[in-house]
Amino acid sequence: MNFYDYSVPSVEQGDISMGKYRGKVVLIVNTATGCGFTPQYKELESMYEKYHDKGLEIIDVPCNQFRDQAPGSDEEIHQFCTLNYNTQFPQMKKSDVNGPNELPLFKYLKSQQGFVSLGKGLKVKALEMVVKMNDKDYKNNPDIKWNFTKFLVDRTGNVVARFEPTHDMADVEKQVAALL
Secondary structure: OOHHHOEEEEOOOOEEEHHHHOOOEEEEEEEOOOOOOOOHHHHHHHHHHHHHHHOEEEEEEEOOOOOOOOOOOHHHHHHHHHHHHOOOOOEEOOOEOOOOOEOHHHHHHHHHOOOOOOOOOHHHHHHHHHHHHHOOOHHHOOOOOOOOOEEEEOOOOOEEEEEOOOOOHHHHHHHHHHHO
């Protein structure tokens, strides 16, 4: 199977096939409304407004697997994002990104771009301590480590990059722009 063979459940439109995004650059993000990285919604929306007409799509998949940081209903999460960050990109149903109930799309994404590193710096050290509590062997498996992990897919469906939540958003934007 390839990227275009997968789908994700949407709040209002049933399952949305990734085939709908053929020929587009796609950034898939697992999100949460009560996370220290939630302000990344602002940068994601800015990127969406800047590059959507050039072929960028952002797929927002809320996830409550990391310390219950997305506790609301799909409607409450959507309302939070639109009121606080004016998000316009598609938001899917709250879903699991790891474990027995993970979306098959995320299993595929992780198989294409495994975990490399959380990066460096104080914010990384703090996140690393929390991640270690959940998964002592986190460095050796491809699981999503925390909210706001991003996967970048090129116009032909290749998963070309994985960005951990601590990754500099300016670098994420630079890599997105390079594919457009």
